[in-house]
Amino acid sequence: TALIGDESDDSTEDADVPDEPIEAGLQTFTEGAPAVLGLQAQYGAETAVRRINDDGGVAGREIDLDVVNEGDEHIQNYRQFVDEGKDVTFGPISSGGHEAMVPEIEDRGVVNVATDGTVTTLYEESFPDATYSFRFQNHDVMEALAAVNQAVEVLGADSIDTYAGINPNYAFGQDEMALFSSGIEKLTGAEEVYSGFPELGADDMSAHVTEVNGTEPDVVFSSCWGGDATLLLEQAHANGMFDSTDLLVGPVLYGSANDLSADLVDGPIYSGSRNFYWDEPGTDRWTPAADLVSEVQSEYDVVPTAHFMSGYGAVTAWATAAEKAVDVLGRWPEQDEIAAILEGHGFFTPAGYHTIGADHQGYSNAHFGELAWSDEYDAAILENVSVFAPKDVSPPPGTVSGDWIDAW
Amino acid sequence: MSRARLSAENLPTSVRVVLVVLGLGVLLAVPDLARVTPLSFATIHKGLLFGLAAVGLNLLLRHTELVSFGHVAFFGTGAYGAAVLATYYEVSSGLVLLAGAVLAATAVALVVGYLVAGHLDIYFALLTLAFNQVLFAFVVQSSFFNSTDGLSVRVGVDRPSLLGLDQLLVSAGLDPVQAYNYVLYYLTVAILVVVVLVTWKLVNSPFGRALDAIGQDRTRARFIGIPVERYVWIAFTISGIYGGIAGGLFALLQLHVRPEPVLFAFVSGEILFMAILGGVGTLVGPIVGGVILVYLLDLARFYVTYYHALTGIVLLAVVYFLPEGILGSLPALGAAIERRRRDPGLVRNDVETVVTSVRRSVRRAVTTVRILVFGVN
C-alpha cells in the first residue's frame, strides 16, 4: 500500500499482533566489484523498509533490517540470521549462492525471498516443491528472451543472419547465452559465429572483442554486468567493435547505469532493465515512480536500477503477504502461513504489478531500451523502452524453459 | 626456514593432561555452549573442519617445512567426492559419502604429491597453488560439477543418513535438522580425536623424524639414505587425506558444495593461516586457529562494518604478541602471567613496553617518511 504511494488501508489495526519489531536480514554484495548491483539491492530494501516503517509498519510492526555482505558464505549467512532469530531473510544476489541456500531454507523454515539469484533450473527442476524459499526477481529466461525480442524489433528478423556472444564465464553467463542462442535461432534462423566467455571480473576482454571484430556478427549478446559491463563497453569502443556489428544487446548492462559515461553508451547498444526501469511509465505520468526516483536521488545520489527493485520488491512481496496474512488470520502468521500466501501473491511496486508464481519466482514486465546519457542525472538512461509482458518472455510456471522455447 | 622448537612440549605432563581434558570437554560441550551463548554452533563446526584440514597441512609445514598454498584442493576434492556420490549415484549413507571423499582426495593427493615432491620453498608453494587453481578452473568449467552453482549433497531433498543415529534422536523427539547436526558434530569430534592421535603417533615415529630431517636439510637427508621425494610424497598424501576427510564432513555439514568456498586458492591461504595462527609448532594449534579464523571470516561481518580490518588486527596482534601462535605461545604466556601474579608491578612494565614499542614503530615510520620525502636524516 504505502509502498506504491497509495493511501493506506487500516484493516489490520485490531489484529492480535506482537509489539516488537520484525527482525529481518538481507544478504547482498555490499562491497567490491559486485557491489554495483548489491548496493542497489540494499538501497531498494532499505527504501522499502523506510517507507513501511514511516507508514506504521507491517500490521503495526516496524521492520528492523540487518544487512550483511553475502561474500561466498550464503548458507552460513542464512544460518546465522536464523540463529539470531530473524523473522524473515532476503537476498542473495548470487545465483549459485541462492541455489545452495534453498534446501537449507526448506530445512530451517524461515522464509527467504531472494532478491536476485537467478538460476533457470532452480525452481523448474531442482526444487519444484519449495515451501519457504522464494525469488522476487523474474524467471531469468525473461531477460535473455527479452534481448532476443529486442534485437528482432530493432533490426528485423530478416536482417539478423549472424550473432555472437560475450558472457561472463560462470553458470549465469553460460545459461543466458544458451537461452539467447535458442531464442534467436528460433526467431531468425541466425547462426552463431562466435561465443566467448571472459572470466567474471576479468581485467581484459580485448581478445573477445577482437574475435567479434573478426567475425562481424549482426548482433552481439552480452550478459556482462557490473565492472564487466563497463570493461566490455570500454574495450568495445577502443577496439572499434561498433564498426563491426549492428547491435549490442545486454540484459544487465543498465545495472551499471551510475558507473557509465557519455562516451561509453554511444552506439547501437540496447540494455535490459529486468522488471523495472525507473522512467517507464514516465515519471511525468506515474507519480509513484517520480517519487521513488527523487527519494533515491536525494538519499543515495544514484538513479535506481533493476537491482534496486530486486531489494525493494523482495521486501515488499514479503511485507504485503504478511499483512495479508494478518488480515486473514487476525493474528501474526507462522512462517508456513506467510509462505502459503506468498505463493501466487500479487502486489504493486512503483515498477507496476508483480506476481509470485506457484513456482515461487516472480513474474512481471520486462524492460528493454536503448542506452543513452543524461547529464541531468549524471547517469545512463534508456530511450525507446520496450515492455514485454511476462507471458511473452517467460515460460508459464510448471513448464521447463527449454521445452517452452522449442515450442515457439 | 627455521621453525621454533616445540614449545608446548615443554609443559609439565600434568598441565598437559589438564589441557587435553579441558579441550575435550569444551569440544563435547559446544552444542550446549552454543545454545546458552550467542556463539554459532554451525560456524564452530565449520571451523573445526577447516582446523582438521589445517592439521594435515601442518604435517607438511612443521615437519617437512614445506608451505602449501594449495591445500584446499583436497578439501574441495573431498567435498565434491561426497557431492558427486550423492547427486549422481544417490548414495545416502553418510559414511559411504565420507569414504568417497577420502578416496577422491587420496587419488588427487597422490597425483599432485608425485609431481611436487621434488620442489622446494616457494616453488613448492606455488606449484601446489597452481594445481589447486587448475582443479578449480576444471570444476568451474565442468557441467558435470554444475560449474559455479555446485552440487547438492542430498538425494532429492533428503539429508544423508548418519548410521541411523540421527533417526534415533528424531524418534527421541528431536527436530530432524538438529538431530542431524548433533550427530554430525559428534562424528566430527570423534574423527578429530582419532586424527590427532594418529598424527601424534606419526610425528613421533622414525618416519616423523625422517620428515623432520628432510625439512631441515634435504641434501643431508638424501646423503644419510632417506629417499626424500618418496617420503615427501607419502607425507603429502597423508596430509591430503586429512583434507579429504575434512572436506567430506564439510559436504555433509553444508549439504551443498560450490567451487569458490571449497576449491579456490585463497581458501588454501586461509587454511595455511589457521595453522600459523593456532601455532605451527603444536599438534592441535591448527584446530584452534581454524575455529578462530573461520569465526572471524564468517561472522565478523555481522557485527562491524570494517570486518576485514578487525580480522587483520587480530592477526597482527597474534604476530606481535603471541610469537608462536595462539596455542604455541600458551606456555610462555602462562609463565608470564604467573610471574605477573606474583609481581603485579610487572604489568606496568608491560604497558610501558607496549607503549614504547608502539611509539618506537611510529617514530620509525615517521623518520622513514621524512627521509624519503625531504631527504634529510
Added chain:
Amino acid sequence: MSDPLLEVSNLTATVAGFEVTHGIDLEVGEGEAVALVGRNGAGKTSTFRSIMGLTPIAGGSIRFDGEELTDLRSELIPKRGIGYQPEGRDLFTGMTVEENFRLPIWTAGDARGIDDEDAVVEDVFDLFTELENRRDAEVQNLSGGQGKMTAIGRALALQPDLLILDEPLEGLAPVVVENLKSYIREIIDRDISVLVAESNASHVPEIVDRMYVIERGEIVDSGDPDDLVQDEEIQLLMQGGGT
C-alpha cells in the same frame, strides 16, 4: 706503546639468551698482529661478532681508535676502518668475485678515503693470484678455498686499519697458507693491525706478535705466542684436557 687501536674491556655477549663470553679483555695495538686462540666453542667468533656489532653486547666496552663502538650502529663500524672476514664464507652469491671486492669500496670507500677503486681491487687480486682467472665467476661456484680467499679479499678491499680474520687458514691449500702468512706480516709493516682467531695453534707463532688464549668465554692467558704454544698447560687446554 701508545693507546691501543682496539681495546675491548670486560665484554660480555649473549647469543639467543645465553651468555657466551664473560668479561673479555683484549687489546690490539697499531700495526700489531694478535691472535685469539681457543678450542671449538671457546667464544672466538662471538667476540669478533660483538666487535662488529653483529652479536648483542650485554656489558663491557669496545673502543676503536679512541671511539666507543658499542653505541654505534653496526654498519658504521666498517666505515671506521675494521675489515671483517667471517668464519663461514658469507659471500654475496650471484655476484662475481670482483663485485664482491668492489662492494665494500662502494659502501665504505668514501669513509675510508679510497679514491682509486681499481687499484685497490688489483692489489687484492695480486695477493690471491689463484682468483685471477675466476675474477668473473659467480662466487657460489667457487671451490671452498677460493671462497675463503674471496672473503678475506673482501675484507682487505676496505683498506682497513684493523683486519679481523676468523679462522682464515681453514681449508686453504698449503701454498696459499704460506702466501697469506707472508701477506699478513707485510701489512703489519704497513701499520695495519690484524686480529685473527685460530682453533689451531700451530700456525699462530708465524703470524702474530702476541696471542690470547680463550676458554669458555674467558681470556685465560696471553703473551708471546712462541712461549705460549710451548707452554704445557696451554697445550693441555688446547687439547681439551685443561681446567
Added chain:
Amino acid sequence: MFESLPYHALNGVYYGFILFMIAAGLTIVFGVLGVLNLAHGELYAFGAFVAFSIVGYLTGLVAEPTGPVTALIFGAVVLVGSLAAAAVLLPVGATLEAAFVRPIYDRDDVYQLLLTYALLLILTDVMKFVWGAKPLDVGVYDGLNAIPTTELFGIDYPTYNVVVVAVGLVVFGWLVWFFDRTKTGRIVRATAIDREMATAIGVSTDRIFTLVFAMGAFFAGFGGAMVSIGPGSAYLEMGLSPLVLSFVVIVIGGLGSLRGALVGALLVGVTTQVVTPYYSELELAVPFVLMVVVLLVRPEGLYGTWGEIE
C-alpha cells in the same frame, strides 16, 4: 578463424606488460627482503584508487582532447598523474615497512605471510573507508585513445595499449639498469643475499629494506594506476588475482630474475590472450598450466638460479 591471431598476440604483449609491472614490485621485495608480500595486490589496488583521485583531479584541469595536440597534452597529464599516484605509494610502503614489517624479519617466514595477510585485510578496509565500497573508474581511457598513435603505426589499435607497452619497457629497462649497473642496485642485491655481511661492509640494511619495500609499493601502485586509467576500474578485491598471477609470473621466470619476470609475464600474457578466444574455458587455467609445465621441465623457472645445495 585464426585471422585475428596477430591482434591476440599484440593484446597478449600488452597484457604481459601489465603483469610485468605488477610482478616487478613483488619480485624485488621478495628477492631482497625475503618477504612474500601478500599485501602487494592491495598496494596495487591502492594505486588504482589514488589514481582515481589524482588523475581525476588533474584531468579536470585540462580540456577533453579534441585534436592531436590536446590529446597529447591530455595523455601527458594522465601519465604524470599516474606517476604521482604511484609516488603516493612510496611513503605508504616505507611506513608499512618501518612500522610493521621491520620487527619481524628474523621471524619464521610463515609469520611474515601471516603479517602481510593481516596488512592485506587492513588495507582493504582502509580503502573501503577512504573511497567507499563500490568500484571507481578514472574515466580517461577514451581520452587516452584519442592520442593519434595508431595513425603513426598504421594499425587500428588502442593507443592506451601502446602506451602501456612503452611504459613497461621503460620500467623494465630502468630496473635492469638499476640492479645490474648502478652501485646502489648492486648494494641492494648484496644486502638481499646476506644481510649480516652487508652490515659488516657498511650497508645500512634498514634503509635499504625500506627503500626496496617503498620501491615495491611504488611499482605495485604504478601498475594499479596504469590499469585503472585504462579500461579497468578500481575496486576493493582487484588486487587478489593480479597477486596470484604475479606469483605465477615470477616463478615461471625464475625467482630473483627481472628478465625472467618479463619473459614470464609475456609468456603468460600472450598465451592467455591467444588461447582465450578459442578456448574460453581455459582462460583461468592457462597461467597455472603454463607454470606447472615450466616447473616440471625446469624446476628453477626459466632464469632461476636458486639451488638447493649450499
Added chain:
Amino acid sequence: MLEARNLRKTFGELRATDDVSLQFGTTDGEMVFIVGPNGAGKTTLVNLLTGLLTPDQGSVVVHQDDGDGSTVEREITGLAPEKRVDAGLVRSFQIVHVFEEMTVRENLRVAVLSERGETLNVLSFDDGHDGVERTVDDLLAQFRLEDVADEVADTLPHGDRKLLDVAMSFGLEPTYLLLDEPTAGVATREKEYVIETIAEASDADDVTTVTIEHDMDIVKSYADRLVVLHEGRVFREGDPSLLETDGELRRVLLGVDE
C-alpha cells in the same frame, strides 16, 4: 672397490674434473687422501662419486662381492644419492650439513635409524629402539660429543658441527666413506681425534676412506695412498712420501721451489 672411470665434469669453459680414473679400496680398509690446490677439483670429484653431480662423461663403478668369492661390477653413475648410501657409499660435506634444529643425539639417531631401514616405521617411537640408542651412545662417545649430546645443532660451535657431520657419516656404517675436509676448523686436539677415529674405524670395519685434506702433517702420518689433483687432472698418485721427494709436486702444492 670403488672406481672412477674417465670422469669428466665441465662448468662452462672450466674442466673441474678432467678424465679422472681412480680406484679406491684396492686393499682392505685403505685410507686414501686427496690433496691439491684450492680449486683443483677435489670436491667436484667427491660430488661425482656420491651423486651430487652427474658427470658429463665417464662412469662410477663399485665392485661388489657376490657371495661366492668373485666380484661383480655395478655401475652407479646415474644412481640417486640415497641409493648409493644403500650401496655403502657415504660422505660428509666441506660446508657442514647437519639437521640444524635437532639435537646432536637426534641427528645421530636419524642417521642410525636410516641405516637400519627404520625410517618408514610409523608404529614405534623414534627413540624406542634400544639397538639404535646404543649405537648412538657409542658414536657420541667415539666423537666426544657426549657433553653436547642434547644441544641443538645450530647452537654448536663450528668445530663440533664438523664432528657431528663426520659422526653421522659413521653412523651409516659405510663401506666407502668420502670425507671433504673433515678436520678443517676443528681444534688441534679434536683434529687428531677425528682423523684417529677415522683411521680406527677404517681399520676395524674395513672401511675404505677417501679424505680431502689440506694439512700435510695429517696426510703424511695417515695416508696409505695419496692422490694429488691439479687443474682437474690426476697429477700424482702414489705413496705419501712423494710429498717429500717429488719436487714438482712440492712446488704445485706447497709453493716451495727447490
